[in-house]
Amino acid sequence: MCLGIPHEVVDVMDADTCLIKVGDRSQHCFIGLVEDLKAGDWVVVHAGFAIDKIAPEDAKANLKLIQTYLEPETRA
Secondary structure (H helix, E strand, O other): OOOOEEEEEEEEOOOOEEEEEEOOEEEEEEOOOOOOOOOOOEEEEEOOEEEEEEOHHHHHHHHHHHHHHHOOOOOO
16 A cells, blocks of 8 residues: 655756645755645655645645554553
């Protein structure tokens, strides 16, 4: 199974590359598969490739869900 993670576009550098961030991490990303990106957009990223745009509210909900699965369970 593969997992795409939502990231916010910080800066579009050229037709193929942008800078993305999630939390306090930022990295470069290939954007040749997604059209009309601008700073502030959210994209789903898999293996360094932006594969789709996503609405900001959906991105934040997805990140919250992912975080829920990463947190250890608390046992009584």
